[in-house]
Amino acid sequence: MLEVRGLAKRFGGVVAVDDVSLQVAAGEIHALIGPNGAGKTTIIAQLAGSLYPDSGEILFLEQDLTRTPLHVRVKAGLARSYQITSIFRRFTVLDNLALAVQARSGSSLSFWRPVAAERALFDEARSIADEIGLHEKEDALAANLAHGEQRALEVGLALATRPKLVLLDEPMAGMGPEESQRVIALIQRIRARVTVLLVEHDMDAVFRLADRISVLVSGRLIATDFPEKIRMNREVRRAYLGDEIAA
Amino acid sequence: MKRNVILLVVTAAFPLLMDLTNQQFYIGFGTRVLIYAMAAASLNLVLGYGGMVSFGHAAFFGAGAYIVGILAVEGLRSAWITWPAAVATAAAAALVIGALSLRTRGVYFIMITLAFAQMMYYVFVSLKAYGGDDGLSMPGRSTLGFGLDLAHDLTWYYVVLALLAAVLYLLHRLVHSRFGRVIEAIRENETRAAAIGYPVYGYKLLCFVISGAIAGLAGALIANQASYVSPGILHWIQSGTLMIMVILGGVGRFWGGPIGAAVLLALEETLSGSDLLGPYALHWQLPVGAILLAIVLFAPQGIAGLAAKKRHA
Amino acid sequence: MSGILLLEQTLNGLQFGLMLFLLAAGLTLVFGIMDMINLAHGSLYMIGAYLMASLAQATGSFWVALPLALLATALVGAALEMSVLRRLYERDHMTQVLATFAIILIANEAVRLIWGSQPIMLNAPPGLTGPVELPGGMQYASYRLAIIAVGLAVAVLLYILVTKTRVGMLVRAGASNREMAVAMGVDIRRLFTVVFSIGAALCGLAGAMLGPILAVQVGMGENILILAFVVIVIGGIGSIRGAFVGSLLVGLVDTMGRAMLPIAFAKMFSPQVASNLGPSISSILIYVLMAAVLVFRPQGLFPARG
Numbered sequence: 001m002l003e004v005r006g007l008a009k010r011f012g013g014v015v016a017v018d019d020v021s022l023q024v025a026a027g028e029i030h031a032l033i034g035p036n037g038a039g040k041t042t043i044i045a046q047l048a049g050s051l052y053p054d055s056g057e058i059l060f061l062e063q064d065l066t067r068t069p070l071h072v073r074v075k076a077g078l079a080r081s082y083q084i085t086s087i088f089r090r091f092t093v094l095d096n097l098a099l100a101v102q103a104r105s106g107s108s109l110s111f112w113r114p115v116a117a118e119r120a121l122f123d124e125a126r127s128i129a130d131e132i133g134l135h136e137k138e139d140a141l142a143a144n145l146a147h148g149e150q151r152a153l154e155v156g157l158a159l160a161t162r163p164k165l166v167l168l169d170e171p172m173a174g175m176g177p178e179e180s181q182r183v184i185a186l187i188q189r190i191r192a193r194v195t196v197l198l199v200e201h202d203m204d205a206v207f208r209l210a211d212r213i214s215v216l217v218s219g220r221l222i223a224t225d226f227p228e229k230i231r232m233n234r235e236v237r238r239a240y241l242g243d244e245i246a247a
Numbered sequence: 248m249k250r251n252v253i254l255l256v257v258t259a260a261f262p263l264l265m266d267l268t269n270q271q272f273y274i275g276f277g278t279r280v281l282i283y284a285m286a287a288a289s290l291n292l293v294l295g296y297g298g299m300v301s302f303g304h305a306a307f308f309g310a311g312a313y314i315v316g317i318l319a320v321e322g323l324r325s326a327w328i329t330w331p332a333a334v335a336t337a338a339a340a341a342l343v344i345g346a347l348s349l350r351t352r353g354v355y356f357i358m359i360t361l362a363f364a365q366m367m368y369y370v371f372v373s374l375k376a377y378g379g380d381d382g383l384s385m386p387g388r389s390t391l392g393f394g395l396d397l398a399h400d401l402t403w404y405y406v407v408l409a410l411l412a413a414v415l416y417l418l419h420r421l422v423h424s425r426f427g428r429v430i431e432a433i434r435e436n437e438t439r440a441a442a443i444g445y446p447v448y449g450y451k452l453l454c455f456v457i458s459g460a461i462a463g464l465a466g467a468l469i470a471n472q473a474s475y476v477s478p479g480i481l482h483w484i485q486s487g488t489l490m491i492m493v494i495l496g497g498v499g500r501f502w503g504g505p506i507g508a509a510v511l512l513a514l515e516e517t518l519s520g521s522d523l524l525g526p527y528a529l530h531w532q533l534p535v536g537a538i539l540l541a542i543v544l545f546a547p548q549g550i551a552g553l554a555a556k557k558r559h560a
Numbered sequence: 561m562s563g564i565l566l567l568e569q570t571l572n573g574l575q576f577g578l579m580l581f582l583l584a585a586g587l588t589l590v591f592g593i594m595d596m597i598n599l600a601h602g603s604l605y606m607i608g609a610y611l612m613a614s615l616a617q618a619t620g621s622f623w624v625a626l627p628l629a630l631l632a633t634a635l636v637g638a639a640l641e642m643s644v645l646r647r648l649y650e651r652d653h654m655t656q657v658l659a660t661f662a663i664i665l666i667a668n669e670a671v672r673l674i675w676g677s678q679p680i681m682l683n684a685p686p687g688l689t690g691p692v693e694l695p696g697g698m699q700y701a702s703y704r705l706a707i708i709a710v711g712l713a714v715a716v717l718l719y720i721l722v723t724k725t726r727v728g729m730l731v732r733a734g735a736s737n738r739e740m741a742v743a744m745g746v747d748i749r750r751l752f753t754v755v756f757s758i759g760a761a762l763c764g765l766a767g768a769m770l771g772p773i774l775a776v777q778v779g780m781g782e783n784i785l786i787l788a789f790v791v792i793v794i795g796g797i798g799s800i801r802g803a804f805v806g807s808l809l810v811g812l813v814d815t816m817g818r819a820m821l822p823i824a825f826a827k828m829f830s831p832q833v834a835s836n837l838g839p840s841i842s843s844i845l846i847y848v849l850m851a852a853v854l855v856f857r858p859q860g861l862f863p864a865r866g
Contacts, residue, residue, distance in 0.1 A: 048442065050438070050442075069441070069446075070438075070441040070442055071441045071442075071444050071445055071446050071447070074442065074443060074444035075444055079442070079443075080442055082439075082442075086436060086438060086439045086442075087436065087439065088432055088435045088436050088439065089435065089436070090435055091431075091432070091435065095428075099428060099429075099432050099440075099443060100443040100444070102425060102428065102429075103443050103444035103445055104444060107425075108425040108426055108428075108429045108445070108450075109425075109426060109453075110424050110425040110426060111420065111421050111424045111425075111426050111427075112420050112421075112424055113420075113424055113425070114420070114423040114424060115423060115424060115425050115427075115428050116423065157439070157442075157443060158442075158443075160443070161443055161444055
């Protein structure tokens with residue numbers, strides 16, 4: 001579904017991403033792991049369209065998206081959630097989600113009819129809120145949500161665009177074990193209809209969810225394989241996993 | 248809804264009251280308030296709802312005024328032609344200025360809108376044939392037909408009121424429509440708005456143009472008000488005045504523009520006209536400046552914001 | 561077009577550009593380091609001119625009054641920064657625009673109250689009232705030459721200050737990355753006050769020096785402020801080098817445009833067209849320049865921030 005070839009990006013003298021190539025197959029959950037500063041978010045940014053690579057290609061469903069703007073990629077079915085929560089703070093949870101639904105259902109060059117009257121929009125927003133576990137906080141202002149709830153909304157916004165592939169950038173950042181379990185369950189639920197590229201530090205979640213894992217160290221991809229193989233991989237253990245994996 | 252009806256009745260009754268009590272001067276004052284209410288409301292769209300700090304709104308206000316003035320001097324006085332021409336010109340100016348300015352943001356955007364507005368000022372002021380520094384005197388107000396004589400102040404007031412009501416109604420529908428939602432979302436979090444699929448630049452530009460067009464209409468009306476177009480209308484001080492109105496009334500709140508216009512003009516009138524400041528009446532801008540500073544520092548939500556807080560308390 | 565006219569206009573453009581640089585330098589530092597848009601910068605320029613006029617009259621000497629005026633303006637700037645502007649650093653740009661706009665209103669009226677509404681006199685020092693003969697036989701106002709000399713001297717001083725001193729290093733660090741500077745333990749509050757006061761002194765210098773040439777009147781700050789903004793857009797925010805290049809560019813384009821364009825138009829078009837078109841196009845020339853820079857380099861020619 002997604003093919004990345006020779007992606008490279010430097011900032012001044014620093015090489016953030018160095019000749020990275022990977023594939024994400026349709027229907028899989030593909031995890032991208034690596035130490036802090038390895039370049040994971042930079043890769044996500046380039047895939048999503050917040051940054052353009054210096055060289056390399058990004059092909060999504062056979063389409064070359066290397067240099068297309070953000071909003072066009074979303075329309076093509078490629079959505080992203082952010083590592084640092086980026087939601088519409090002064091809108092309610094429902095309005096947040098409705099916005100994303102609105103973007104893909106008809107034209108927003110509509111100046112007369114009140115949005116509040118569009119029941120279909122809000123019904124769908126409600127079902128998404130339900131799915132991400134924010135059913136009871138629908139009418140709460142996004143700014144007033146707890147951290148874990150905001151992260152859930154963060155993911156929900158990406159999902160509301162009905163993507164074919166969703167880039168989840170550390171969805172469990174800053175979450176306790178119970179909240180993390182909920183996110184893991186959510187990802188397991190959605191995998192039926194969405195391909196997932198997941199960036200995460202929570203190794204427990206990664207090994208439970210991922211079909212395949214790619215390991216990024218200092219901007220270079222050092223391994224792409226099935227989870228058990230990655231666990232055994234000497235280079236990976238040395239560079240990153242080390243004592244982090246108990247079994 | 249009930250509040251709006253009361254408001255309409257009051258504003259409709261106002262000039263009749265003034266006429267009866269022989270305070271005709273205030274009919275003209277009231278008309279000015281209505282016109283500035285429209286101009287301020289147009290700025291509120293782009294500033295409050297859109298989050299774009301445009302410091303060059305006077306360009307569109309003034310362009311509208313000058314178009315009507317120039318056409319009047321050239322013999323074209325029908326409102327049916329000159330007013331739409333004013334709106335179209337202001338919209339075109341907004342399209343060009345917006346297209347260039349919206350490629351930047353933050354401090355750059357503010358300065359660039361300011362600079363372009365100043366450019367418009369110089370363009371119109373250097374037209375010696377149309378008044379230059381002294382401003383442009385028109386032979387009289389526009390003609391509307393239907394037996395309505397706009398030179399008659401009372402008729403003029405009601406025409407302006409009708410237009411303001413129409414504009415406010417359209418704006419109300421606009422901000423609650425899909426378009427309005429997107430604009431507010433862009434204001435809240437532009438990156439995320441793009442990340443959920445909205446072509447942000449296009450929406451901002453459209454909002455900017457709509458706002459400019461309405462300002463152009465207000466400009467057409469202000470030219471008619473005194474049958475005179477002052478070059479000061481394009482000056483950035485005018486842009487600042489409009490901004491003051493919006494923040495005074497409550498930026499991003501629907502009635503912010505009209506409330507701010509009414510309050511500022513009333514303030515100006517009382518401070519400069521009455522004996523409140525005594526021999527210092529000429530320096531009324533100083534207390535206005537001080538009040539503005541205080542509001543900005545301590546009550547950034549403006550008057551509409553304070554009223555909203557009271558209702559929730 | 562004669563060579564003498566060309567040279568004269570070039571020198572005028574240089575002179576204007578250098579004074580513009582004094583304003584733009586302070587302004588761009590405030591934008592770059594404090595991320596604050598300050599419309600009242602022009603008011604400091606005006607205050608500098610007025611203080612200079614009064615001090616020159618009180619002391620009877622231009623050269624004695626000048627350093628006093630600079631100091632006084634710097635103090636006014638510091639007072640303004642510590643009382644009001646400090647509260648604006650954390651606020652959004654619209655708030656800053658409105659607050660500093662309010663300060664302009666207050667400053668203009670305060671000046672009117674103290675000095676009256678009529679423009680006041682500020683004379684060039686007695687030694688510099690006459691023309692000077694330049695190589696090539698051309699006569700040029702000695703005072704204007706003095707302005708150019710002062711402008712260049714200040715530019716060199718600023719360059720040394722910013723690149724070679726510790727304060728300058730802090731300023732540059734702050735301009736390119738404020739969070740980093742704070743993290744490194746720089747006393748931000750004091751740095752801001754110092755930067756602002758230096759900027760105010762520069763404004764005062766420009767006001768004092770331009771006073772004898774332009775009129776010292778209320779509102780003089782607003783006109784030059786917009787030009788300073790154009791300079792910064794062209795030069796890039798936070799960059800002194802950008803401010804320097806931008807100022808000279810704007811000064812030269814504006815001055816020479818106004819002088820040359822009507823002449824050029826008179827040669828190309830009928831006198832009717834030339835007299836109408838000439839002034840309007842030359843006055844918008846710098847804005848067209850700004851628009852052109854925006855199209856190709858929206859960050860300006862030498863942006864300080866990456």
